[in-house]
Amino acid sequence: xxxxxQKDPNQIEDNMPDATxxxxxxxxxxxxxxxxxxxxxxxxxxxLTLEFVIKETTLNVFKSGVKEIRIPQSEIEFVRHKQxxxxxxxxxxxxxLKWLDDLPGCEQGELILHVARRDRIxxxxxxxxxxxx
Numbered sequence: 001x002x003x004x005x006q007k008d009p010n011q012i013e014d015n016m017p018d019a020t021x022x023x024x025x026x027x028x029x030x031x032x033x034x035x036x037x038x039x040x041x042x043x044x045x046x047x048l049t050l051e052f053v054i055k056e057t058t059l060n061v062f063k064s065g066v067k068e069i070r071i072p073q074s075e076i077e078f079v080r081h082k083q084x085x086x087x088x089x090x091x092x093x094x095x096x097l098k099w100l101d102d103l104p105g106c107e108q109g110e111l112i113l114h115v116a117r118r119d120r121i122x123x124x125x126x127x128x129x130x131x132x133x
Contacts, residue, residue, distance in 0.1 A: 020044050021126045025090070025113035027052070030105045034058055037103065041090075041113060043129045047072050048079075048092070052103065071099045073130060077109075081127045088115040088123050 020042060027037035039052025048071045054064040077093040090113040100106040115123045 019125075019129055021122055021129050023090075023113075023115060023119055023122045023126050025052075025115055027103070027105055027112070028114060030054060031056075035104075037105070041126060043126045045073070045129060045131075048076060048130060050103070054104070067102055069099065069102055075099055076130060079127050079130045081123055083120065084117075087117050088120055089113065090115060090123055090126065 023041045023043075025039055025041050027039075030036055035054050035056045037052045037054050039050055042049040042051070050069045050071070051066060052069075053066055056062045071094060075095050077095050078091075079093075080091045082089045082091070092111045092113065094100060094109050094111075097106075097109050100109065100111055103111065105111075
């Protein structure tokens with residue numbers, strides 16, 4: 001019996017060099033666990049843009065304004081995608097700490113983006129577009 005594979009219309013083809021992938025993410029454990037970051041990661045062949053807000057988790061009252069970090073691809077050391085049972089993680093390491101200065105919770109030039117399982121295909125596409133595995 002043949003298996004049917006449904007092609008996702010949002011999946012990036014290898015021959016599309018100017019593709020943009022947008023991926024929702026969370027960053028947990030900010031400010032000793034009292035806040036989390038919610039945002040969108042946008043990857044192109046030239047850069048990675050992180051748009052995010054920081055929201056406190058205890059009363060859900062305070063939320064920062066939208067912040068944007070634009071990291072040129074030449075400053076990204078690597079991007080790794082790890083699949084999990086309930087969600088995926090994307091680990092991004094940059095060559096200089098200054099690129100992640102506005103985002104708390106980044107240690108030693110690394111950032112871990114938590115991605116929902118339903119966005120797994122886009123997570124893989126983001127890593128392929130950046131091409132830093």
